Amino acid sequence: MSAIVTEGARQAALEGAERRALALLDAIEAANLIAPGRSEREVTEDVYALALERFGVERHWHKRIVRTGANTVTTAFENPPLRTIESNDTVYVDLGPVFEEWEADVGRTYAIGADVDKQRLVADLERTFTHVQRHYRENPTITGAELYAHAQAAAADAGWTFGGSIAGHVIGEFPHSKMSGDRSQMVIAPSNARPLRSLDDLRRQKHWILEIHLVDRDRTFGGFYERLL
Helix, strand or coil: CCCCCCHHHHHHHHHHHHHHHHHHHHHHHHCCCCCCCCEHHHHHHHHHHHHHHHHCCCCECCCCEEEEHHHHHCCCCCCCCCCECCCCCEEEEEECEEECCEECCEEEEEECCCCHHHHHHHHHHHHHHHHHHHHHHHCCCCEHHHHHHHHHHHHHHCCCEECCCCCEEEECECCHHHCCCCHHHHECCCCCCCECCCCCCCCCCCEEEEEEEEEECCCCEEEEEEEEC
């Protein structure tokens, strides 16, 4: 376990891990790993290799997820058949690298081609994230269920459907998944009626990832964006 114990130091460590994960996403883009004709598996394997070679990442706290086409409507909990990136797809990448003992969780979406609705979706993802994040910060007693409902409403206001069964989760020292306590209180979801700023079982502040998953079910495409709340 890390010697970092203060809340300020925990926050700084998680923010530092996120900065490195975002730099990994930038490196994926610079290497042109996401391109038409490449399969989800090929991109995933190349992401793994790049993360190890350039960033020293040997552990990932969740599976590396690359989804394209109709698979972008699915969530991390699902395992749809593998697809190949086509010339007019959206593609999302969801990474969970571990840096030292600290988890990161970042996701980005890319619009391949010139479809204006898919390009709008990519822009709306970050805008919706910022809107929901601001609502959280302005409401100190907000619960997981209430923030999930707000994310759903924000998606609808932007002209999309909210595609996730949750809108985020706790993150922390690796592995956060083994933290004790009620699992329903570790997700931003209808099941979590506790304030998100309530303390964990060790009397520490909870640190949250906010997930925005926007979809157009009629046209079977979507996108995903996540960062620290």
